[in-house]
Amino acid sequence: xxxxxxxxxxxxxxxxxxxxxxxxxxxxxxxxxxxxxxxxxxxxxxxxxxxxxxxxxxxxxxxxxxxxxxxxxxxxxxxxxxxxxxxxxxxxxxxxxxxxxxxxx
Numbered sequence: 001x002x003x004x005x006x007x008x009x010x011x012x013x014x015x016x017x018x019x020x021x022x023x024x025x026x027x028x029x030x031x032x033x034x035x036x037x038x039x040x041x042x043x044x045x046x047x048x049x050x051x052x053x054x055x056x057x058x059x060x061x062x063x064x065x066x067x068x069x070x071x072x073x074x075x076x077x078x079x080x081x082x083x084x085x086x087x088x089x090x091x092x093x094x095x096x097x098x099x100x101x102x103x104x105x
Contacts, residue, residue, distance in 0.1 A: 022066030027063065029056075033051075033054070035052070037056065
């Protein structure tokens with residue numbers, strides 16, 4: 001049965017970043033939201049601040065969903081999970097990400 005061996009073969013080499021578009025997009029949205037919020041605070045614009053806070057909340061939700069929907073048996077998610085944990089301020093998520101990161105890094 002080739003299917004049981006194929007997942008092990010994928011673990012060799014570099015993690016495939018395209019497996020985590022939800023995490024990457026969520027992280028980018030959070031950074032954009034944080035920037036908008038900071039600009040809003042700096043210029044005293046309530047609209048910018050609100051937009052930034054909404055983007056950050058949306059990003060946290062998509063990061064959480066992306067991590068909940070991932071396949072824990074798939075390699076390469078540890079670093080993204082750790083980043084998502086930092087972004088969302090979730091210590092448990094950050095620890096899980098560090099624990100599931102490949103040890104070869």
